[in-house]
Amino acid sequence: MNTRRSLLAALGGLGAINLAAPFARAASRPGTRDQGGSPRIRGGSGAVVLSTWDFGAAANDAAFAKMRAGGSLLDAVEAGAMVPEADPNNHSVGYSGYPDRDGHVTLDAVIMDDAGGVGAVAALEDTVHAISVARRVMERTPHTLLVGEGATRFARDQGFPQQSLLTPESQKAWREWLKTSKYQPEANSENRSTRTPGGALDHDTIGLLARSADGRMAGACTTSGMAFKMRGRVGDSPQVGSGLYVEAGVGGATSTGLGEEVTRVAGSARVVASMRAGATPQQACEEVVRHIATLRGAAIRGVQVGFLALDTNGNVGAYCLLPGFTYAVTDASGATSVLKARSLFKA
Structure with a gap:
């Protein structure tokens, strides 16, 4: 990690990176630059699904299958998010999901369309599909966000089954962590010496973005949060x-990694605002990072x-x-590729 002085020098020397080569080659040619803008989906204006991390490939497949079956964009992103949730x-x-320091698994999720429809839950317990509860918040309440006990009670009222989320494997990991942990509000501080950038303890989310053939968009984001x-x-x-933003006529963005750093700058909204002002998606993502x-x-050293x-x-x-952030892209043909994002710093 650079010092602050070298960090600022590096920022000053970096220009916007534009990828015009077909996105299928972007991962194998990370140095490619030209004036054509950001990666473009094969199939041009057809439907497309994106998601964060390599495990997003299975989520994309489920989302794309839902779209092909005639489902809406909201149906698609919900179906995709449900795959890693289960x-x-x-x-x-x-x-x-790994529990909190007290041994409780709590879930956060949001779903959004480009007409301003929003539903979200935070600190939801004993419910597998947080994304579906979030959609019910959007469609069946006058609110946009329910939290904690209220969110869990709403899930029961809506007929979602109660189920413990803490599996033996996750409980074992938690108990091992407790042996050396200190109860302090620092992100995975006890794991920092062994944490691998891009590894299991370095991300805590899946975000999905879906676009229909006519340019409409929706998105979803779901997580069990920081271990x-x-x-x-x-x-x-x-x-x-922060974790997700979608706007008609512009596009959408989602984030991953340490959420506290994203919320400080309303990161996904900032990306979309940059796109609205004329930046390509690639330029917009680079600007906020x-x-x-x-x-x-x-x-943010090591974050x-x-x-x-x-x-x-x-x-x-x-x-x-x-380095280490990957994402999955399913294009109009239904083909899925997992790509590596460029990074500001080296490992």
Whole structure:
């Protein structure tokens, strides 16, 4: 990690990176530059689904299948988010997520369309599919966000089954963490010496963006949050404008990594605002990452923050602080590719 002085020097020397080569080659040719803008989806103006991290490929497949079956964009992003939520091998989303410091698994989720429809839940317990509860908040309440006990009670009232989310594997990891942990509000402080950038303890979210053939958009974001967080902690994921933002005629963005750093700058809304002002998705993602680095300096040493964006013309952008952020793209043909985002800093 650079010192603050070298960090600022690096920022000053970096220009906007534009990728015009077909996105299928973007990962293998990370140095490609020209004037054509950000990666473009094969199939041009057709439907497309993006999601954060390599496990997003399965989520994309489910979302795309829903679209092909005639489902709406909201149906698609909900179906996609439900895949990792139900996966017992994924400890950063939904069922089998790592618990908070007190041993409770709590979930955050948001769903949004480009007409301003929003629903979110935070600190939801004993419910596998937080994204579906978030959609019910959007469609069946006058509110946009329900939290804690109220969110859990709403889930029961809406017929979502009660189920413990703490699996034996996650409980074992928590008990091992307790042996050396100190109860203090610092993100995964006890794991920092062994944490791998881009690894299981370095991200805590899946964000999805979907675009229909006519340019409409929707998005979703769902997580079990930071491993071993303080009870009651809520990160960026369920907060509109931080973990997710979608706007008609412009595009959408989602984030991943340490949520506290995203919420400081309303990161996803900032990406979309830059796109509205004329930036490509790639330029917009790079701008907010550089801004976080300049704003926070040494405070973000060893921290991963990344953004993924899609505009209404099918252009894609992705950028992060540290290497390791991957994302999955399913294009109009239904083919899915997992790509590596460029990063501001080296490992």
